[in-house]
Amino acid sequence: MSGLSTTTLKRAPSWAVSLPEELQTPCFIVSERGIIDNLRATAYACGGVERLMPHVKTHRSGWVVERLLREGVTAFKAATVAEVAMVLEAGAQHVVWAYPTVNRAHIRTVLALAHAHPDARVEALVDSTAGVAAWRLAANGTPLINLALLIDLDAGMGRTGAPIAAPTLQLARELATSGCFGGWHVYDGHIHDLDRAVRGARVAAIVEQVAALMHAADAAGLSTRLIAGGSYTFDLWPPALADFVSPGSWTYSSAQHDSELPALGWAPSAYVLATVISRTSTTATLDAGSKAISPDKPLAERFRWDGKILMMSEEHVVVENTDLAVGDRVMLLPRHACTTAYLYPSALVLDSEGSWEVREQLGSRR
Known part of the structure; x- marks a missing residue:
């Protein structure tokens, strides 16, 4: 031997x-150097690091958040309450909990995290009146000073999200009346065609729907702030519509993305x-x-x-x-x-x- x-x-x-x-x-x-190089490539692809809201579920590491903050990233998206806590503890001033839920234990944890970090902007998703009611019940009348709720829109994935349609404006009005409406979120993770032109056409169809909804929201005096996209589509969402894009897989890349998204x-x-x-x-x-x-x-x-x-x-x-x-x-x-x-x-x-x-x-x- x-x-x-x-x-x-x-x-x-x-x-x-x-x-x-x-x-x-x-x-x-x-490789930390690889993460930095990937960040720069991703920022270039979407038009600037200021548009990036990386999803931390890829790495689940506070040190990565700290490094990205030093490189100019200002906002992060998280899937779990532990990730929200990790992002805030790493010093981020803006985090979105991208997981619409009615679980009051989780909601109360995020409310407590927002209270413990008063200088940070904490946001969470809802996609139904039941979701809004769960947040109200968990808050128990406490003002949501640094916490806002975003409406999650279903772009065709069929997992979570309200319809991209005029009736969803009523949910936005309900949140705005309560003083906690922060804008919109749309994730198109079902789009992962290898041909960029095909991806572009599919995203364009969603963009048309979302733009119409944002036009109606603006006419109603509602926020049109939008977080959109995923790892296969983030560079296809127009800056005029999507304030932030939120890919996550770029951080480490993978065998899949190495072969399917080489142009990035x-x-x-x-x-x-x-x-x-x-x-x-x-x-x-x-x-x-x-x-x-x-x-x-x-x-x-x-x-x-x-x-x-x-x-x-x-x-x-x-x-x-x-x-x-x-x-x-x-x-x-x-x-x-x-x-x-x-x-x-x-x-x-x-x-x-x-x-x-x-x-x-x-x-x-x-």
């Missing part, structure tokens, strides 16, 4: 060559380091199972590999391979960075000065 004294690093980006030898695997590995210039910046623990003549077994990488994707697509991914359990994955040796370390590029990052409470980060350090992230905390 002489090959185990000095392990070999395979399938790794150039920035990972100085990885420490002694690491427990699987391990989440991140995002560099994969997060990997899972695994070790080869066994092999046959045609396969290798790695210590990175479903608890380690992209568990929401079909087995064959959970990470980039040039052969078949044959089998995966919680702690193992078996892949087609003939060139790896037992003890080799392999950098796996996730198909889905978001659902890989949340599996880890910390990441080993190559900082922008070239040093490795362990940094905390939320992991699976909600």
